[in-house]
Amino acid sequence: MKKRIAVVGAGVSGLTAAVVLAERGHDLSIFAEAIGQSTTSGAAAAIWFPYDAEPADKVIPWALETYKVLVDLSRDPPSGVSMIELRQFSRAGEIQIPDWARSLGARRLHHPSIATTTSVATGSPRDEFVRSATGRIRPTGELAGLRPAPNLAEGAGDSFKSGFVMTVPLMDTTIYLDYLRERLTKAGAAIHAGARFKALEDVDPTFDLVINCAGFGAKTLVHDADLEPHRGQVAIIPKIDNLTSAVVCDDAPLMYAIPRPHDCILGGTNELSQDLVVDAASTTRIVAECTRVLQIDNPRVLAERVGIRPFRKSGVCVERDCLRDGRTVIHNYGHGGAGFTLSWGCAREAVSLIS
Numbered sequence: 001m002k003k004r005i006a007v008v009g010a011g012v013s014g015l016t017a018a019v020v021l022a023e024r025g026h027d028l029s030i031f032a033e034a035i036g037q038s039t040t041s042g043a044a045a046a047i048w049f050p051y052d053a054e055p056a057d058k059v060i061p062w063a064l065e066t067y068k069v070l071v072d073l074s075r076d077p078p079s080g081v082s083m084i085e086l087r088q089f090s091r092a093g094e095i096q097i098p099d100w101a102r103s104l105g106a107r108r109l110h111h112p113s114i115a116t117t118t119s120v121a122t123g124s125p126r127d128e129f130v131r132s133a134t135g136r137i138r139p140t141g142e143l144a145g146l147r148p149a150p151n152l153a154e155g156a157g158d159s160f161k162s163g164f165v166m167t168v169p170l171m172d173t174t175i176y177l178d179y180l181r182e183r184l185t186k187a188g189a190a191i192h193a194g195a196r197f198k199a200l201e202d203v204d205p206t207f208d209l210v211i212n213c214a215g216f217g218a219k220t221l222v223h224d225a226d227l228e229p230h231r232g233q234v235a236i237i238p239k240i241d242n243l244t245s246a247v248v249c250d251d252a253p254l255m256y257a258i259p260r261p262h263d264c265i266l267g268g269t270n271e272l273s274q275d276l277v278v279d280a281a282s283t284t285r286i287v288a289e290c291t292r293v294l295q296i297d298n299p300r301v302l303a304e305r306v307g308i309r310p311f312r313k314s315g316v317c318v319e320r321d322c323l324r325d326g327r328t329v330i331h332n333y334g335h336g337g338a339g340f341t342l343s344w345g346c347a348r349e350a351v352s353l354i355s
């Protein structure tokens with residue numbers, strides 16, 4: 001039977017769950033204090049990668065399910081989803097390639113550098129590296145003697161000890177969140193911004209069912225003491241010439257450079273704090289580390305964004321429960337640093353809990 005459903009939250013988790021439900025014909029409304037760009041989701045780099053979310057035995061299947069949906073969406077350019085080569089590095093030692101990454105074609109980088117090189121031996125593993133890191137896809141024989149890209153010099157590899165490469169979906173949040181909203185509107189859903197609840201029982205009683213996608217807001221909304229604020233800050237800069245791969249290193253200091261179609265996101269930070277104010281010193285540190293690794297000139301910073309990754313110590317919460325007024329609630333929050341990566345897998349599981 002079709003239900004009248006209220007989704008609380010309009011970040012990536014709420015929008016995705018709402019799309020799944022609305023496209024199945026449910027009478028659906030979203031209520032949220034903030035929508036899309038103004039949420040943590042709007043601050044994310046939004047590359048597919050299971051990071052800072054627990055537990056692995058649930059996170060990996062959700063992530064793999066999401067991967068498939070996003071690959072399909074990448075064939076539809078207006079979605080803002082594209083496929084990108086991800087170069088994941090370690091500063092510490094030999095990086096372990098997880099089994100799930102191998103299953104998606106991940107392979108070890110023979111030379112842990114992110115940059116071009118002045119001369120390369122034809123047919124060496126380094127040839128392969130040069131081709132993909134700079135986006136200059138040429139026949140192998142033409143690689144010998146390739147000059148460096150103008151602002152990507154040799155030597156950045158000194159930062160890293162090892163790495164692996166794989167192809168993953170990337171969501172341009174400036175497009176993707178609006179795309180989800182448009183799908184919702186087309187499916188007849190209503191979206192109400194500026195609605196802040198003290199408790200889920202405050203949701204209009206004419207709704208039979210509530211889906212809680214409040215992100216870190218769940219800490220106060222449902223008094224979940226397990227939620228930890230993992231604050232992240234990024235700097236958005238103009239596109240970097242010839243950087244076509246995402247460059248990521250999770251070892252301290254956390255760094256990433258994610259080229260999007262129209263700009264590039266530099267990160268990052270991950271600290272225990274719920275301070276949403278931009279910290280100028282963090283931006284300086286982020287830009288300094290990224291420019292050092294990428295060996296580029298100091299870029300103009302177009303924007304700085306802060307978001308609170310909703311990390312949940314006991315694991316991502318996709319559960320069915322009962323409100324004090326007897327209505328059913330389905331929780332879908334606590335996705336930590338992987339809300340985009342888990343979005344479709346978690347949304348579908350949340351929906352499956354309804355019946």
Ligand SMILES: Cc1cc2nc3c(=O)[nH]c(=O)nc-3n(C[C@H](O)[C@H](O)[C@H](O)COP(=O)(O)OP(=O)(O)OC[C@H]3O[C@@H](n4cnc5c(N)ncnc54)[C@H](O)[C@@H]3O)c2cc1C
Pocket residue numbers: 008009010011012013014031032033034035036039040041042043044045046047048049195196197198213214215216217218221231232233234267268306307308309310332333334335336337338339340341342
């Ligand atoms: C810097 C940074 C980089 C990141 N990079 C990536 C990445 O590359 N890949 C990836 O997968 N993930 C990434 N993440 C993590 C990802 O952003 C989060 O996991 C995701 O945004 C969580 O989405 P959400 O919809 O659950 O929560 P949010 O986006 O926080 O949305 C919560 C919604 O609930 C609403 N709400 C909260 N409380 C209430 C209330 N009381 N009443 C009404 N409404 C309420 C809010 O207004 C909002 O609409 C990153 C995060 C940060 C900060």
